[in-house]
Amino acid sequence: xxxxxxxxxxxxxxxxxxxxxxxxxxxxxxxxxxxxxxxxxxxxxxxxxxxxxxxxxxxxxxxxxxxxxxxxxxxxxxxxxxxxxxxxxxxxxxxxxxxxxxxxxxxxxxxxxxxxxxxxxxxxxxxxxxxxxxxxxxxxxxxxxxxxxxxxxxxxxxx
Numbered sequence: 529x530x531x532x533x534x535x536x537x538x539x540x541x542x543x544x545x546x547x548x549x550x551x552x553x554x555x556x557x558x559x560x561x562x563x564x565x566x567x568x569x570x571x572x573x574x575x576x577x578x579x580x581x582x583x584x585x586x587x588x589x590x591x592x593x594x595x596x597x598x599x600x601x602x603x604x605x606x607x608x609x610x611x612x613x614x615x616x617x618x619x620x621x622x623x624x625x626x627x628x629x630x631x632x633x634x635x636x637x638x639x640x641x642x643x644x645x646x647x648x649x650x651x652x653x654x655x656x657x658x659x660x661x662x663x664x665x666x667x668x669x670x671x672x673x674x675x676x677x678x679x680x681x682x683x684x685x686x687x
Contacts, residue, residue: 529646535610537564537572542606545582546598546655552591579609598659604651616643 531539544558555573559566573592576582583595594601608614615621616639619630630636 529616529643531607531611533568534572534575535607537562537569538576538606538610539603540564541569541572541576541592542581542594542601542655543658545592545594546659549594549598552585552589552593554591558592575610579606581606581609594655598655601655602651603653603655603657604647607650608647614643 540562541558544561545553555566555569558564559569573582573584576592577584580595581601582592584590584592613621617636619625619627619633619636620640620643627633
């Protein structure tokens with residue numbers, strides 16, 4: 529099971545915006561920090577905006593901001609909105625299913641239960657839960673943001 533890059537980048541962008549409350553963050557800034565395509569990120573931010581997770585403003589001082597407090601943005605809802613066709617096997621999609629044993633297959637029920645468990649865990653968390661790491665360090669320590677600097681240390685693959 530794997531989230532699409534669209535959902536992955538959406539969660540990353542939301543996390544970055546959570547660490548920058550009250551500030552419009554440019555698409556380029558987020559793309560630079562995560563080393564991801566700005567072009568792809570533009571589409572990601574548009575999706576987040578269309579689902580009312582963020583606000584977008586144009587212009588020189590424009591950018592993206594959370595549309596509501598991080599405590600009010602549930603991770604399960606975010607993933608459901610950005611992965612509307614989330615199916616871990618073909619038989620979860622009745623219109624495209626070609627599996628001949630779907631009517632009696634015991635695996636389908638087990639996989640449905642596993643998927644429900646996945647979302648049940650996400651449903652218990654908000655963006656606010658993500659900004660403090662277990663060691664009591666903040667995520668922003670990894671980015672070196674929030675200290676007034678325009679740039680930040682980029683994450684390495686090991687991080």
